[in-house]
């Protein structure tokens with residue numbers, strides 16, 4: 001079984017603010033990448049047996065996803081898709097929204113991104129969210145990595161802050177997105193030492209030197225078992241991510257540098273991430 005733990009469903013016209021569009025252009029990312037239809041999304045994730053799907057709510061940087069829209073998409077496709085809700089700590093009613101998404105919309109986890117949301121991950125509002133999630137066995141997927149969205153301190157994206165959170169909420173399942181790049185060593189140290197912290201490797205394979213080094217470090221630290229497969233659609237598709245993972249050693253072909261064992265790569269591709277996160281379907 002292949003679980004794609006990290007996919008986005010957004011409506012370009014109504015859910016992405018001007019700032020997101022300007023930031024994409026400024027960083028040389030074609031805006032069209034984020035301009036996709038539901039059909040494109042279904043095709044981009046077709047190689048997954050299961051896919052976790054969410055948007056981003058972060059008014060600080062122009063992200064305005066509608067949880068209802070994603071819940072509705074998942075409703076008729078529950079045999080494959082798993083809904084995570086995104087809540088914005090700048091929203092006065094954030095805890096009500098969290099409860100609504102959990103109790104009414106039936107989300108199975110929460111997507112957060114302090115570097116999109118303009119709050120430090122140790123802010124009291126986040127702590128209330130962590131507390132609710134821990135009490136209700138809701139895993140969190142949190143973007144602790146750099147991004148193209150500007151205007152919020154990169155400090156808020158440092159994976160090490162979630163080490164403290166895991167000490168304070170030891171039963172909370174946490175996924176650090178994108179292996180915390182560029183702080184990959186920091187991320188591997190955390191997932192190795194904290195039982196309930198994992199990381200996904202979405203949207204990394206297309207930086208082949210960084211990705212190769214990340215996988216070698218995971219081998220050396222012996223923490224490949226805590227790495228989850230994901231694509232970050234629309235940044236990449238499930239299929240291209242699988243192919244990218246299997247090509248990890250290409251960048252060192254013909255050299256004496258160590259090779260990433262294919263056994264670890266296949267284990268990551270076929271990992272039952274939903275069970276690891278305690279998600280019951």
Ligand SMILES: [Zn+2]
Pocket residue numbers: 006008177232
């Ligand atoms: Zn993402």
